[in-house]
Amino acid sequence: MTYDNEAIVRYAYDTAEGSVLDVGGFVSAFAKNGVINLGHAGIELNGLSARSYRGEQLGELVTNVAGYLPDVHRELHRVNVLGDRVAVELSIQGTFRGPLRTPDGNIQPTGAKVDAPCADFWYLRDGKIEMFNCYIMLNMMRAQMGLSGHG
Secondary structure, three states, rough: OOHHHHHHHHHHHHHOOOOOHHHHHHHHHHEEEEEEEEEEOOOEEOOOOOEEEEEEHHHHHHHHHHHHOOOEEEEEEEEEEOOEEEEEEEEEEEEOOOOEOOOOOEOOOOOOOOEEEEEEEEEEEEEEEEEEEEEEEEHHHHHHHHOOOOO
């Protein structure tokens, strides 16, 4: 059976939009043992550090980002499909309107606009996402949020 892997990945992005926020739909796109790996050099935002997420934790990413960027949008610039692999160049956009949890405590929102570059790599099998590796330019995002002086 052939699957439209690009459509599956686009569906995952759509369910994570601030205007949609369908956590169940996002999680359902993943295989039973699916994993998300965040690769952003140990920086922590809203309790999310560079680590792996599985099972019920998959939805945490969607809700945590929407917590500080409630209007979050992922602008897809390039989508490249090679069989069961999908590489995406995108920007994470939104307005810093919610509190941001950091290891040093909560930071109140600044209302700043965010447009941070990101690269995502999706690996699928039999119509389900097995692995999603996300690389965000968090230093740039933090600077755009007005947080360069916060740890």
